[in-house]
Each structure stands twice: as C-alpha cells, then as structure tokens.
Amino acid sequence: MEKKNSSETAGKAITCKAAICRNPGEALVIEEIEVAPPEAWEIRIKILCTSLCHTDVTFWKMDSGPERSFPKILGHEAVGVVESVGEHVEEVKEGDLVVPVFLPSCKECRDCTSTKSNLCTNFGSKFYQGMPRDGSSRFRNMKGEVVHHFLFVSSFVEYTVVDIAHVVRLNHEIPADKACLLSCGVSTGIGAAWKVAEVEEGSTVAIFGLGAVGLAVAEGARLRGASKIIGVDLNPEKFEIGKKFGVTHFINPTACGEKAVSQVVKEMTDGGADYCFECIGLASLMKDAFNCSREGWGKTVILGVEMHGSDLNVNPYQILRGRSVMGSLFGGLKPKSDIPILAKKYLDKELRLDEFITHEVNFQDINKAFEFLSQGKSIRCIIWMDK
Amino acid sequence: MMAGETRGKPIRCRAAVCWKAGEPLVMEEVMVAPPLAGEVRIRIICTSLCHSDITIWKLKDPPGCVPRILGHEAVGVVESVGENVSEVTEGDIVLPILMPDCGECTDCRSEKSNLCSKFPFKISPWMPRYESSRFTDLKGEVLYHFLFVSSFSEYTVVDIANITKIDPNIPPNRACLFSCGVSTGVGAAWKTANVEKGSTVAIFGLGTIGLAVAEGARLRGASRIIGVDLNPDKFEIGKKFGVTDFVNSGNCGNKPVRQVIMEMTDGGADYCFECVGMASLVHEAFACCRKGWGKTIVLGVDRPGSMLSFPSFDILHSGKSLMGSPYGGVKPKSDIPILLKRYMDKELDVDKFVTHEMRFEDINKAFDLLIQGKSLRCVLWMDK
Numbered sequence: 168m169e170k171k172n173s174s175e176t177a178g179k180a181i182t183c184k185a186a187i188c189r190n191p192g193e194a195l196v197i198e199e200i201e202v203a204p205p206e207a208w209e210i211r212i213k214i215l216c217t218s219l220c221h222t223d224v225t226f227w228k229m230d231s232g233p234e235r236s237f238p239k240i241l242g243h244e245a246v247g248v249v250e251s252v253g254e255h256v257e258e259v260k261e262g263d264l265v266v267p268v269f270l271p272s273c274k275e276c277r278d279c280t281s282t283k284s285n286l287c288t289n290f291g292s293k294f295y296q297g298m299p300r301d302g303s304s305r306f307r308n309m310k311g312e313v314v315h316h317f318l319f320v321s322s323f324v325e326y327t328v329v330d331i332a333h334v335v336r337l338n339h340e341i342p343a344d345k346a347c348l349l350s351c352g353v354s355t356g357i358g359a360a361w362k363v364a365e366v367e368e369g370s371t372v373a374i375f376g377l378g379a380v381g382l383a384v385a386e387g388a389r390l391r392g393a394s395k396i397i398g399v400d401l402n403p404e405k406f407e408i409g410k411k412f413g414v415t416h417f418i419n420p421t422a423c424g425e426k427a428v429s430q431v432v433k434e435m436t437d438g439g440a441d442y443c444f445e446c447i448g449l450a451s452l453m454k455d456a457f458n459c460s461r462e463g464w465g466k467t468v469i470l471g472v473e474m475h476g477s478d479l480n481v482n483p484y485q486i487l488r489g490r491s492v493m494g495s496l497f498g499g500l501k502p503k504s505d506i507p508i509l510a511k512k513y514l515d516k517e518l519r520l521d522e523f524i525t526h527e528v529n530f531q532d533i534n535k536a537f538e539f540l541s542q543g544k545s546i547r548c549i550i551w552m553d554k
Numbered sequence: 555m556m557a558g559e560t561r562g563k564p565i566r567c568r569a570a571v572c573w574k575a576g577e578p579l580v581m582e583e584v585m586v587a588p589p590l591a592g593e594v595r596i597r598i599i600c601t602s603l604c605h606s607d608i609t610i611w612k613l614k615d616p617p618g619c620v621p622r623i624l625g626h627e628a629v630g631v632v633e634s635v636g637e638n639v640s641e642v643t644e645g646d647i648v649l650p651i652l653m654p655d656c657g658e659c660t661d662c663r664s665e666k667s668n669l670c671s672k673f674p675f676k677i678s679p680w681m682p683r684y685e686s687s688r689f690t691d692l693k694g695e696v697l698y699h700f701l702f703v704s705s706f707s708e709y710t711v712v713d714i715a716n717i718t719k720i721d722p723n724i725p726p727n728r729a730c731l732f733s734c735g736v737s738t739g740v741g742a743a744w745k746t747a748n749v750e751k752g753s754t755v756a757i758f759g760l761g762t763i764g765l766a767v768a769e770g771a772r773l774r775g776a777s778r779i780i781g782v783d784l785n786p787d788k789f790e791i792g793k794k795f796g797v798t799d800f801v802n803s804g805n806c807g808n809k810p811v812r813q814v815i816m817e818m819t820d821g822g823a824d825y826c827f828e829c830v831g832m833a834s835l836v837h838e839a840f841a842c843c844r845k846g847w848g849k850t851i852v853l854g855v856d857r858p859g860s861m862l863s864f865p866s867f868d869i870l871h872s873g874k875s876l877m878g879s880p881y882g883g884v885k886p887k888s889d890i891p892i893l894l895k896r897y898m899d900k901e902l903d904v905d906k907f908v909t910h911e912m913r914f915e916d917i918n919k920a921f922d923l924l925i926q927g928k929s930l931r932c933v934l935w936m937d938k
C-alpha cells in the first residue's frame with residue numbers, strides 16, 4: 168500500500184485493508200474497507216503492528232451474548248502513529264506514537280483521579296461494538312455495510328479510529344513491537360504483580376497459565392524479588408520458556424497423579440503461596456488458584472476472562488481463614504500514566520519485553536497468528552502492517 | 555476457695571453443661587483437672603453469650619458435640635499455672651481468647667496474619683496442646699471443651715496461647731467483651747478493612763459484631779455507616795454506635811437491598827461487612843460495594859458445606875476484593891491491650907454493648923434473649 172501523507176488524508180475516508188471476522192471461529196478475511204475520519208474526541212491511527220491476545224480468540228469464537236456482532240474487526244493490542252485528530256483533541260497530534268488500549272480513562276471522574284482505581288466511571292461500563300461515546304462505527308465495507316468495532320480498539324486493520332480516552336502517547340524511542348506488547352497482556356501481568364498483589368521480596372507466587380499474561384506476572388514478581396515463582400500449565404514446554412521469565416518451579420496438572428494441584432503447591436510452599444494468579448479464564452482454575460493460597464494473608468488475583476461465563480465458587484471457611492480474592496482489569500494500571508512508565512523501564516533495561524515475542528508475521532498471514540496461539544506454540548506473535 | 559489450697563488438685567465447681575444440642579444447659583457440679591504444662595486454670599469472673607455459642611449449641615453434627623461446656627467470651631483470674639508458664643501468675647486478670655497466639659510461629663511473628671500455625675484455630679472438643687479434656691462430670695464422664703475456652707464454668711483450663719493478661723483495673727463486665735465480639739468488629743474495621751476518614755461503610759447484620767464494626771468505623775471518621783438488618787429496632791440501637799442510615803432488608807419493597815444501597819451511595823460503599831453468617835448476604839454485600847476499590851469483608855460463619863458463588867466477570871471487571879477477617883485480624887496478645895487502653899481512655903465506648911446482666915444460674919435466659927434478638931451482650935456473673 169502506498170504511503171499516505173497524513174495531511175492528504177485528514178478529514179477524508181481512507182480505503183485500506185482489514186482482517187474481517189465474518190462468523191464466529193472462522194478464519195479472518197483480508198478485504199478493503201473504508202475508515203471514516205475521526206469525529207470530535209477521536210483520533211485515527213495508522214497501525215504499525217498489532218499482536219494477538221487470547222481475549223481476541225475468546226471473543227472470536229463467541230457464538231452468543233452481547234459481544235456477538237459480526238462482521239467485526241478484532242485486535243486490541245497494537246501500536247501506531249497518529250494520522251489525524253478530531254476536534255477537541257489536544258493530548259496527541261499527527262505523527263505521535265500511540266498505543267490504543269481497551270481500558271478507558273477520562274481523567275476526570277472519581278475513579279480516574281484516584282490512585283486506587285483504574286475503572287473509569289464515564290466510559291467503559293459496557294463493551295459495545297462501536298465507538299464509546301455513541302456506539303456508532305467508523306468502519307464500512309465496500310458495500311457500505313457497517314463493520315463492528317472490538318473493545319474500542321479494533322487493531323487488525325491498517326487504519327483504525329479510537330477515542331482519545333483509549334489512547335496513550337509514547338516517545339518514539341521505544342521500538343514499535345515492544346510498545347505494542349504494553350497495550351494489553353504484558354502490562355496486565357506486570358501490573359497485577361506490582362499494583363494489585365504488591366508482591367514483596369521473598370514472597371511465594373503461584374501462576375496458573377503461562378501465556379503472555381502469566382509470564383508477565385512472573386517477570387513482575389521476579390523483579391520484586393519473589394523467592395519462589397511456581398508456574399502451573401498443561402504444556403510442559405512452558406517450563407523452559409517460563410524459566411526465562413523467572414519461573415522457579417513448574418507443575419503440570421496432568422502429571423500430579425492422585426494429588427490436587429493445590430496440594431502440590433501447598434507442599435512446595437509450606438502451607439500455600441502468598442500470591443496466586445489465575446491467568447487463563449476458567450472458573451475451575453480460579454477456584455484451584457484460591458485453594459493454593461496461604462491462609463492468614465494469601466491473596467488470589469483473577470486476571471483471566473472467563474470463557475464460559477461460569478461462576479467462581481469459594482468455600483467461605485477458606486475465606487474466613489484470612490484469604491482474599493480480587494479481580495483486576497489491566498493489572499490495576501492506569502494506562503495513560505503507567506504505560507509510559509513501563510516503556511521507560513524497558514528502555515532503561517529494567518524490564519524485559521523482547522522475550523515475549525516468539526513469532527512475527529505479515530498482516531496477510533494473520534490467521535497463522537491464531538494457529539500459533541491456539542496450538543500453544545507462541546507467546547506473542549507480532550503482526551506487521553508494513554514490512 | 556483460697557488459690558493456694560487448690561493448686562495441683564482437681565476443683566469441684568458449677569458449670570452449665572450442654573447435654574443435648576439445642577436444649578437448655580444443665581447447671582451441675584463438674585470436676586476441673588489441674589492445668590498441664592503450658593496451661594492455666596482460671597476462675598471465671600464473668601462471661602457473656604456470643605451468637606457463635608448458639609450456632610454450635612444447636613448443631614447436632616460436628617463441629618457440634620455433646621456433652622460440652624460452651625462459652626468463649628469471658629474474663630477471669632489465674633488460679634494456678636502448669637509447668638513452663640511464666641507469662642502469667644496466680645492472681646493475674648486474664649482474658650481467655652478463642653484465637654491462639656503462640657508468639658513463635660511464622661504467622662504469629664508476622665504483622666499480616668493472626669492465624670497461629672502452631673495451634674491452628676478450630677472448633678475443637680479438646681485442649682489444643684494435648685487433645686484431651688480437663689473436664690469430667692461427677693460420674694467421671696468426659697465433658698468436651700469449646701473453642702479452647704469453655705467459659706460457662708466457674709473454673710476452666712486454657713492454654714497459655716489462648717490467654718491475654720490484662721489491666722486489673724478494667725471492670726470485668728466490660729473486659730469480657732474484648733474476648734470475642736467487640737474485638738472482632740473493631741478489628742475488622744481497623745485492621746482488615748483499615749477504614750479511613752470519609753469512607754462509606756455498609757454493615758449487614760447489626761448484632762454485637764456489626765455494631766462493633768460500626769463503632770470502629772465511627773472512630774475512624776467514616777462519613778456514612780449504613781446498617782442493614784431485618785429488625786427495625788436495630789436502627790435506634792445502631793445510632794448509638796454510629797450507624798447513620800438504616801436499610802430494613804425485609805422491607806425494601808420491590809427493590810433488592812443491593813439496589814437500595816447502590817442508589818444511596820451513588821455507586822456502592824467503600825467497605826461492606828457481612829456480620830451474620832449467610833452466603834446469600836455475602837453475595838449481597840459484594841454487589842453493594844463500589845467498583846474500583848470496594849472491599850467486602852466476611853466475618854459471619856455460615857453452615858458447613860455452604861458455598862460462596864460469584865459471576866467471574868463481576869470479580870474480574872469490578873476491581874472489588876473479597877476478604878475474610880478471622881477475629882477481625884486481631885492478634886490477641888499484642889492488640890487486645892491496645893483496644894483495652896482505648897476503652898480506658900474513653901475513646902472506645904463498649905458500655906452500650908451490655909444490655910443485660912444476670913447471674914450465672916440464669917444462663918438459659920441469656921440464650922432466650924439473644925435468640926429472640928432482644929439483647930446485644932448479656933453478661934453473666936459467676937459470683938454475685
């Protein structure tokens with residue numbers, strides 16, 4: 168695709184390629200669409216690269232519920248350059264490097280102004296198929312039909328339109344593929360370890376699910392000086408990978424024989440882990456994670472998006488023995504302030520991001536990214552728009 | 555009986571024995587063995603009735619058991635000590651406390667936990683160290699202990715881990731309250747929740763625990779303390795403890811309690827406390843707490859086998875926390891003296907918890923009053 172000068176395209180619709188999901192679970196189809204210019208409070212971004220997160224896969228397959236809206240453009244982990252801005256946008260300008268995020272911040276409401284919450288009250292109470300302020304779509308296919316948005320980002324497309332509440336500005340110093348990771352998974356895991364759990368030196372940690380989020384929790388816990396980081400995963404290959412991120416012990420639930428995973432963890436930690444993380448999205452594992460936590464002070468943090476909408480069941484006697492359970496979106500981080508902090512830590516070599524990238528493909532091969540992830544072969548596959 | 559005379563010997567005294575689950579206690583003479591190594595024999599001065607006594611009293615299946623000496627909220631004077639006990643001596647005024655505190659294990663040495671791992675808390679029929687009983691009836695039949703305390707007896711034997719020495723100047727009919735209920739509620743507000751000035755608090759169940767939470771929240775400067783109860787009389791009572799708003803959960807019309815509270819607080823309370831012991835109320839409390847930072851604290855004990863159930867999406871998307879608070883997070887030997895000092899300095903007011911006082915003989919009346927919801931704390935005097 169020829170490079171377009173932003174001043175030429177500002178205010179006009181852009182025709183470009185998108186990877187469209189037409190039906191649940193079907194391979195994405197690359198086709199041309201029209202992307203409308205940004206309205207007030209919106210920006211249009213030229214995506215540099217995007218990566219596949221398991222939450223994309225969960226909603227890609229979802230056959231029912233309010234999220235069921237097709238055709239749609241998936242993808243919510245990405246980085247791009249501002250092509251043009253709508254009225255009232257002052258936070259960023261054309262040419263800026265930005266990361267779109269699914270989690271909004273209006274910067275004004277009680278939650279946004281508090282350090283204790285990252286759940287903006289003015290935005291984000293429902294995950295619509297459109298833009299957050301009015302639910303409308305900026306995407307049309309070549310027949311003029313609406314193509315739905317996803318998680319207020321929609322990054323599997325060459326140009327997307329995002330509300331300024333969902334935009335984080337970064338310095339150009341950080342390489343695009345590393346910036347992209349901070350858009351969701353890695354930030355979620357690091358935030359969960361640092362902000363939600365507040366892992367301290369010497370802690371023991373148990374992580375259910377060694378995907379990008381779980382490995383990011385491990386990295387975050389390692390940087391905080393955790394003494395034991397136990398990774399629980401069905402895939403034995405995840406142990407070698409996990410070691411790079413600080414995992415010290417590995418449990419394969421199918422290789423525990425008669426013992427429940429929680430019992431193995433309790434034996435390894437002399438009574439239970441100080442912090443347990445569920446990074447998959449299965450209520451049964453959330454319960455297992457809780458049962459691994461130490462009485463007295465054990466905290467269980469839920470990060471996974473439950474795939475079937477099931478309930479988490481917890482024994483009240485276990486809760487009464489001093490345990491707590493909490494969930495968090497985006498690891499409790501406030502995107503606009505915390506993503507730049509993580510970017511700086513990467514540039515200062517305090518935080519490792521390179522190891523999360525295990526595969527790279529061109530945009531036209533985006534379906535390979537889905538295959539790699541579904542087969543458990545990749546952590547993060549970067550999808551390059553222009554290579 | 556002069557203390558020195560009974561040292562080392564069994565003592566014959568009165569106790570209120572539960573012979574059958576849910577039936578009136580029988581006042582009879584029992585034998586109380588001398589304390590073994592690490593144990594202390596106490597002469598009870600007064601004891602008060604807590605709802606947990608009633609819950610277990612009614613239970614036909616474990617952890618209920620008979621015959622048993624119930625009671626776990628009390629104050630007494632040390633009659634004699636077993637070997638290796640140097641923390642207290644004869645004549646000391648002490649609180650026997652259901653929550654063990656050995657002072658040595660990882661939990662006891664940590665600020666973050668009050669669950670001693672050397673003597674794990676449980677609803678046991680025995681003494682913690684030797685798993686045996688110090689009580690027999692006059693025919694020699696073993697009588698079971700309760701919560702390591704068994705205070706419905708003129709004399710009891712308690713492990714040193716379950717003993718906190720206190721200032722002898724504290725009136726006994728106030729001191730005994732700190733042995734369980736008041737400490738649990740105030741501790742939950744101060745330690746587990748760490749309620750800060752200006753917070754909004756919702757309390758499900760305005761019994762002694764719930765009202766103690768209110769008192770603790772009031773002292774921390776909570777701006778709103780919403781009390782939820784089925785009994786409308788609890789509102790007037792609650793006001794004395796700092797309750798600012800009342801929701802009668804039996805009388806909200808078509809609205810569920812959660813909706814009433816969400817509307818009252820414009821999005822939910824900062825801290826919600828469940829002080830009854832019903833899984834369904836824990837769910838309600840969780841629903842009423844504010845997204846982003848809301849904490850739901852569970853204090854009540856439901857039936858064995860009950861389950862708490864939450865939609866996973868709610869847990870993930872809300873940023874709320876659910877936590878349990880055993881004994882209000884209070885570490886008996888270090889925290890109780892602090893709470894007692896706050897009482898003596900007239901910062902913490904516990905007089906209003908005592909709604910009735912009677913003689914030990916009338917213990918079954920105390921049960922009736924509490925079951926009927928007519929009392930908060932009824933203090934029973936052994937010697938009056």
